[in-house]
Amino acid sequence: MEKTQKSTKRLATAKELQKVVAEYYLRCISAKSEGRPVGWMPPMNGAIELFYAMDLQPVFPENWSPVCAAFGLTPQNFTVSENMGYSRDLCGYLRNIIGYVHGLMNEKDSPFGGLPEPDMLLSPGGGCVPVMKIFHALERRFPNAKVFYADLPQVAVEDIQDYHVDYAMSESQRLADFLTETTGRRLDEGRLKETVILSDRACELWDEIMSYRRCRPVPFSAAEMGIMFVMVTLQGTQIAVDYLTRVRDEIRQKAEAGVGVIENEKIRLFWDNIPLWYNYGAV
């Protein structure tokens, strides 16, 4: 197997991330015993705010793949899915999560206690094809989960028209109705408003953090991009806002002091696409 290495965390708040991650997954695994129904969903689609507003537990199987990669579990998961007939040319996220739910999930040892079984699946039509196919496979794996067949407009940001927004709103309302019907919990508009305010604040902080990457020297590296974890799993919570505030403060301080990741920056690289979660040290 290829030798991997952990990345060097230079931000104190990046080191703190492990605690944030562990606490999130502990909340996931204890959700049912605490009376919070569990829903598996793809990330970044507007459903997370509804979940937190209704005190439900969102779980992101796609996001679990980087965790598996970081813990060196992906080869094992790949073996399971490939033995089921999934081609090696398919997306690694897909092969990992399908392998996980048919393999390691059924065993005792999983990082952070593993993922709780879903009570609900938000199965997307849009997004990318691998994510869609992941959830189709999850529907088959968890036949007792209630499935919401989700749909959102597939349109470039600059091309959004009123009818796209109308459809997205009708789908969001349909989701809220589904969640109420499935869990018995009603959506409180006041709580939703608070959650969306927190979500927006997290986005503002994220944008501000990213803006510091223009500084010379750059105060943090792509190796610390794991901080986006809170944007995927905790958007809409005070936890995300508090954590990102600490990250922003630390980075701002470094930027103002001219403290960079390395001395004598000569070549600044742009990292395109998904990080090497399985070998972040290479970054």
Added chain:
Amino acid sequence: MQKNKMTNNPTDPFKESIANSQKRLLALSASSQKIIGYFCTYTPVEILHAAGFVPIRIGGGMGRMDKAAAHLPEFICPFMKLSLEKALGGQFDFLSGLVQGYSCDAACGLVNIWKDIFKGRLFHSLPIPYNNTRESRAYYRSAILELTARLETIGGQFSETALKASMDLYSRIRRLQLELYDHRQKGNPAISSSRLMTLVDAGALMPPDHYLFMLRDFMNQLPEDSQEAKDGFPVLVSGSLIEDSGILDMIESSGGRIVADDLCNGFRQMFPPDGQGETPMDRLIDRYMNRFPCPARSRAVDRSRRLLDLARDSGARGVIFVVQKFCTPHLADYPAVSETLKKNGIPAILVEMDETWQMEAQLKTRLESFFEMTGSRA
């Protein structure tokens, strides 16, 4: 083993039209008839036609990526790689634009890449809902109306009256194609599967009224009693775009007899031939919401059910999946679909083709072994 020997084959004009398509289409566009390209049959061609354009399906063909390598990674399907390669070589210079009904990520991405490279043309990605509800259909209607407005910016003129005429035309074409499929399914094929594919492919590369004329002429020449061979293990061929129909000949010369298909450039684009509704737009929306699904836009469980129905209706006792390399939708569905088929007593085999579409002895051996094993269990 050569099964078919036809002289003065009535499908030859279709074969010739494909061979000459680029020259003809260049001449057509030079005569001020605008042509719009599309990758995928989720694109509502009737809308393009009703607005005054000739819809032409873009294909990749066979070959190797060269110029396109500057724009694309290796791990994209041959269809997308080679269609860009052809475009960069000037083979689609007759196009006024490209409209893509949103299906897979690769095609969606390629629309944007084409847009970056080929300036001054219309490029539009049509969002299509994944659900079939009242709200979804209203959304789809709005998306189509937006498309008509965009077509009008390059000289198109859309009306519901024109749409009715286009719907009627394409419906007649699909019904004739399905009639030929029916002959094959009933064990009385008029022509081999590869020639049937040539006939269908030709229709995507010429104005539809011209194609209907050729198709009707061909249907008038069909023999009452087919001279085609009827031996071989009956199979259904399922998969993505077939760029070289020689694969179908190889299947039929290896011990198989193709009785049905679920192919991107086969049955999948024909069925249903029409939709139902009060207005032409209702009819169009109904047709596309209920069309035979591609794995890029459907669940394996639904496709499995349809494949089982197709197999039962056609008498197919095996399925051969012919898939372009790196095709995520088909590859991701394969484990679940093949398992369902197997549980229902229908064996399946997967064949992946790269951009060369080379069919080597190894493939023939695999097919022959498949037919030997399945035939001996029958």
